[in-house]
Amino acid sequence: MAPSVAVVGGGGHVGLPLSLMWAARGLRVVVIDRDEKKNEELKAGKFPFLEHGGPELLERSRAEKWQIEYTSAVSSIAACDFVVLTIGTPIDEHLNPAVKGVLMCVEALMPHLRSGQTMVLRSTLFPGTSERVSQLLADRGLPGVGVAFCPERIAQGFAIEELTKLPQIISGSTPEALDGCAGLFAVFGVELIEMQLQEAEVAKLFLNAWRYIQFATANQFYVLAAEKKLDFARIRDACMYKYARANNFPPAGLAAGPCLFKDTMVLSSYSRNTASLCHSAMVINETLPEVIVAQAKEKMSLRGIKVGLLGMAFKGGIDDTRDSLSFKCRRLLQYEGAEVLCTDEFVVADDFVALEKAAECPVVILACPHKAYKMLRFKPDQHVVDCWGMGIRPALALRQPEAAVPLDLKKTEKKKILVTGSHGFIMGYVIPILLDHGHEVWGLDNFWKYGELTRGFQDHPNFHFVQGDAKDAALLGRLLEEHKINIFIAGAAIIGGIAMFHKLAYFLLTENEKITCAAFDSCVEAYPKGVLEKIVVISSSMVYESATSFPSSESDLKTCPPPQSTYGFQKLACEYFAKGAFEQHGLPYVIIRPFNAVGIGEQRAAIEHEVMSGNVKLAMSHVVPDLVQKILKGQRPLHILGSGQQRRHYTYAGDLALGIVRSALDPRAINEDFNISTATGHTVLELARVIWEKLCPDEAFAVKSDDPFEWDVQCRIPDVTKARRLLGITCEAQLEETLEELVPWIKEQVRRGTI
Numbered sequence: 001m002a003p004s005v006a007v008v009g010g011g012g013h014v015g016l017p018l019s020l021m022w023a024a025r026g027l028r029v030v031v032i033d034r035d036e037k038k039n040e041e042l043k044a045g046k047f048p049f050l051e052h053g054g055p056e057l058l059e060r061s062r063a064e065k066w067q068i069e070y071t072s073a074v075s076s077i078a079a080c081d082f083v084v085l086t087i088g089t090p091i092d093e094h095l096n097p098a099v100k101g102v103l104m105c106v107e108a109l110m111p112h113l114r115s116g117q118t119m120v121l122r123s124t125l126f127p128g129t130s131e132r133v134s135q136l137l138a139d140r141g142l143p144g145v146g147v148a149f150c151p152e153r154i155a156q157g158f159a160i161e162e163l164t165k166l167p168q169i170i171s172g173s174t175p176e177a178l179d180g181c182a183g184l185f186a187v188f189g190v191e192l193i194e195m196q197l198q199e200a201e202v203a204k205l206f207l208n209a210w211r212y213i214q215f216a217t218a219n220q221f222y223v224l225a226a227e228k229k230l231d232f233a234r235i236r237d238a239c240m241y242k243y244a245r246a247n248n249f250p251p252a253g254l255a256a257g258p259c260l261f262k263d264t265m266v267l268s269s270y271s272r273n274t275a276s277l278c279h280s281a282m283v284i285n286e287t288l289p290e291v292i293v294a295q296a297k298e299k300m301s302l303r304g305i306k307v308g309l310l311g312m313a314f315k316g317g318i319d320d321t322r323d324s325l326s327f328k329c330r331r332l333l334q335y336e337g338a339e340v341l342c343t344d345e346f347v348v349a350d351d352f353v354a355l356e357k358a359a360e361c362p363v364v365i366l367a368c369p370h371k372a373y374k375m376l377r378f379k380p381d382q383h384v385v386d387c388w389g390m391g392i393r394p395a396l397a398l399r400q401p402e403a404a405v406p407l408d409l410k411k412t413e414k415k416k417i418l419v420t421g422s423h424g425f426i427m428g429y430v431i432p433i434l435l436d437h438g439h440e441v442w443g444l445d446n447f448w449k450y451g452e453l454t455r456g457f458q459d460h461p462n463f464h465f466v467q468g469d470a471k472d473a474a475l476l477g478r479l480l481e482e483h484k485i486n487i488f489i490a491g492a493a494i495i496g497g498i499a500m501f502h503k504l505a506y507f508l509l510t511e512n513e514k515i516t517c518a519a520f521d522s523c524v525e526a527y528p529k530g531v532l533e534k535i536v537v538i539s540s541s542m543v544y545e546s547a548t549s550f551p552s553s554e555s556d557l558k559t560c561p562p563p564q565s566t567y568g569f570q571k572l573a574c575e576y577f578a579k580g581a582f583e584q585h586g587l588p589y590v591i592i593r594p595f596n597a598v599g600i601g602e603q604r605a606a607i608e609h610e611v612m613s614g615n616v617k618l619a620m621s622h623v624v625p626d627l628v629q630k631i632l633k634g635q636r637p638l639h640i641l642g643s644g645q646q647r648r649h650y651t652y653a654g655d656l657a658l659g660i661v662r663s664a665l666d667p668r669a670i671n672e673d674f675n676i677s678t679a680t681g682h683t684v685l686e687l688a689r690v691i692w693e694k695l696c697p698d699e700a701f702a703v704k705s706d707d708p709f710e711w712d713v714q715c716r717i718p719d720v721t722k723a724r725r726l727l728g729i730t731c732e733a734q735l736e737e738t739l740e741e742l743v744p745w746i747k748e749q750v751r752r753g754t755i
Contacts (some may be wrong), residue, residue, distance in 0.1 A: 014256030017159035088123030115144025124453025151204035208263035215255035216281035219573035222252030233389030303337030308358030311368020319346035406728030421492035429657035476522035553719035595677030642708030644685030655731035
């Protein structure tokens with residue numbers, strides 16, 4: 001029989017996600033919360049706060065009739081095996097921990113406790129409290145009630161995701177209590193870290209104090225930079241640029257909420273107030289509102305001035321205002337005589353105004369980093385205080401190392417080149433360059449993607465087309481041998497938009513693996529015969545799908561976590577094929593990673609599924625043609641996936657093709673890998689705005705965010721230094737130039753119905 005759990009304080013940010021996640025795994029759960037209104041709303045299916053996946057999980061619990069109930073009756077704990085307390089330790093007006101509240105809660109539960117139960121303490125405790133609770137229970141005749149401390153360490157708003165990912169710290173007053181809580185948390189399939197009770201209590205305090213002190217360090221630097229009239233965000237950008245040891249350097253900002261400040265003060269008290277770093281962090285973080293208000297009044301007196309205060313939650317992306325320093329900013333501004341207009345993306349209050357109204361004030365303070373505020377553009381005469389560094393700022397002034405002299409394609413030895421995927425999008429740009437410079441090209445394609453089509457180069461005397469399957473190793477071997485091929489460009493792949501990564505995950509993996517095996521098997525067999533010189537592998541920027549270091553260099557792949565999508569993983573496998581074939585068989589290789597190719601020729605794939613994006617049906621899932629056709633078809637507002645803050649480097653396919661050709665022919669590229677991309681990046685939102693202004697410049701730009709796909713990578717920023725330094729390869733075309741060529745073509749394809 002599955003264990004039963006009572007969660008006291010179960011309707012809150014800690015208790016409710018935990019309760020639903022246990023119920024989802026078959027446990028019988030009793031959510032005990034003294035807020036009767038909240039209990040009734042939960043019974044009716046209304047989730048009370050912002051929690052990613054929370055409303056959906058609550059709806060499932062009702063539809064599937066999970067064993068979960070909501071009540072205010074503490075007597076319900078009597079029938080449960082585990083009693084979980086989410087009641088933490090507050091601090092009083094003297095910044096000392098108030099342990100009494102936890103002990104009073106335990107005493108209120110005692111009449112309903114029985115031997116054999118385990119009480120699990122989940123929230124912050126003053127070290128030693130768990131042992132004190134255990135002793136209190138024993139003194140009151142309940143020695144058979146075990147006590148465990150298992151601290152929650154989730155990021156608010158992401159509990160449902162993190163409960164199944166983060167290791168759980170567990171501790172118990174007895175071996176039975178430890179084993180009991182181990183079983184309770186083992187259902188989440190995560191590692192369990194066993195500790196002593198007080199060790200676990202201190203670990204929770206260390207974690208929150210560490211984060212609070214990190215924020216204080218950044219805020220101290222921000223204040224110092226501001227005093228010297230320097231741009232902190234720009235200095236931070238420079239510190240972090242290609243310097244992995246600075247990856248945990250947080251931005252400045254209001255560090256608040258119900259945990260970090262409080263837990264840091266509890267730790268200070270535990271040290272008998274000798275941990276001066278804790279108090280220093282508190283002084284820095286708690287006085288940042290004064291610094292921000294001082295910056296707001298640098299250019300004018302605030303008396304009678306409207307000030308827009310953007311973001312009242314205590315951190316970005318949530319709707320919780322507990323202990324938010326934004327309210328301290330409001331009080332200070334009001335003291336200065338300002339008329340304060342508060343707004344928040346998620347928090348609703350009677351005295352808040354719409355974002356548009358607050359954002360047009362003469363003075364604007366970005367108090368909380370909600371993603372919506374990154375989209376804002378302010379007028380030159382507005383005074384904006386942005387301690388978070390959310391606004392657009394000039395790129396770092398970088399002096400690049402001396403570039404190599406690029407290969408002179410007119411002077412290269414003429415080669416016989418086999419290109420698979422010859423009629424695909426990128427190879428459609430590559431082959432004309434090869435032909436224009438006197439090379440002889442054999443193109444192989446089976447027309448799987450677009451159906452049978454012709455290319456402009458098809459009648460060129462130096463182009464020879466073979467209709468066939470790139471998975472056919474015997475065919476590839478014959479072509480290599482019969483035509484004495486010097487260079488094999490492995491351009492064939494099953495590829496589509498991001499929708500295909502989800503709908504055809506297995507198909508993408510298996511088919512691309514077969515294509516890769518055939519290419520390398522044929523080349524490994526041909527190479528010893530002395531004619532084939534190298535294989536050129538067209539990889540993908542998706543190998544950086546899980547990257548955490550930006551811009552991502554070729555060497556970063558040594559430490560980068562593997563891609564999560566099957567497509568990205570298989571592309572990484574292609575690179576290992578190349579390295580393995582060289583190590584074992586001596587086959588030279590060149591690896592090329594194109595980034596977000598944009599150009600004409602990308603059409604609807606024969607196997608792509610049509611999906612709705614707002615009121616427009618699409619079958620591409622490629623961002624540029626998708627955005628163009630939605631605007632052309634009158635979609636208002638324009639639908640985009642996710643927040644629109646996903647950053648990409650949209651690279652003109654002609655530049656990419658020239659980079660591929662130079663890499664394929666240049667002896668300096670042998671056994672090297674290269675990121676080929678423009679050095680200039682754009683967010684999806686910026687891209688959408690550029691396209692919008694090109695197609696309908698007289699209309700106000702308006703977007704709506706749709707739910708993103710799981711593998712919608714948020715940041716893909718290449719380091720292009722290596723290609724420039726070794727080969728002199730650069731991609732110079734700007735996005736606006738590329739769109740000048742692309743948009744008219746997409747308009748025509750929309751008219752024809754080919755995309």
